[in-house]
Amino acid sequence: MTLRLVIFDLDHTIWRPEMCDLTAAPQLKPAPSNLSPTALKEGRTIKEGHFLMIGEDACMQVFEGASIALSEINRWKREGRNIQAAAASKSDVPNWARICLDYLVVDDGTVLAECFPDELVELYKANKEEHLQRLQEKTGVAYSDMAFFDDERHKNIVRIENELPHVKTYYVPHGMTREAWEEAKTEFGMK
Numbered sequence: 001m002t003l004r005l006v007i008f009d010l011d012h013t014i015w016r017p018e019m020c021d022l023t024a025a026p027q028l029k030p031a032p033s034n035l036s037p038t039a040l041k042e043g044r045t046i047k048e049g050h051f052l053m054i055g056e057d058a059c060m061q062v063f064e065g066a067s068i069a070l071s072e073i074n075r076w077k078r079e080g081r082n083i084q085a086a087a088a089s090k091s092d093v094p095n096w097a098r099i100c101l102d103y104l105v106v107d108d109g110t111v112l113a114e115c116f117p118d119e120l121v122e123l124y125k126a127n128k129e130e131h132l133q134r135l136q137e138k139t140g141v142a143y144s145d146m147a148f149f150d151d152e153r154h155k156n157i158v159r160i161e162n163e164l165p166h167v168k169t170y171y172v173p174h175g176m177t178r179e180a181w182e183e184a185k186t187e188f189g190m191k
Contacts (some may be wrong), residue, residue: 063177087121122134
């Protein structure tokens with residue numbers, strides 16, 4: 001068992017808020033003066049001082065744990081390790097999710113779209129089992145070499161545990177955390 005494919009749900013696993021909670025597409029705008037320190041750190045985009053705003057005083061934000069995990073995967077790839085990150089999302093508004101992928105950055109400065117190569121983004125209405133099966137077909141990675149992070153226990157985590165039992169699942173009800181990433185690394189012997 002070697003960790004070769006790390007699959008993340010997007011809404012409320014990689015970022016917040018969820019696309020279904022938005023009333024319009026996020027807009028790249030200069031930062032208003034009332035953004036919290038957390039939003040200033042977790043809402044960074046490829047354009048310095050600009051954020052993907054949702055309304056007047058809130059922005060899209062990458063969870064700290066997601067930023068840490070993706071930055072580490074990026075580093076491992078640069079070092080020549082055989083590991084990839086993938087996204088599996090059944091977003092109602094995939095074009096809004098693409099905006100987030102194209103503009104939000106992680107701690108190492110990499111835009112999310114570069115963390116998740118286009119061919120490893122499953123972004124359409126389907127169950128997570130279908131998303132993971134397609135990712136397995138595309139990559140050839142064994143299910144036992146996959147980790148899957150998601151915030152929806154009954155709809156997604158339990159379904160994958162039942163239908164694809166060799167995939168190691170991680171339930172992250174409050175978004176991706178450093179602790180969940182550390183747990184995965186430990187279970188795959190990657191400390």
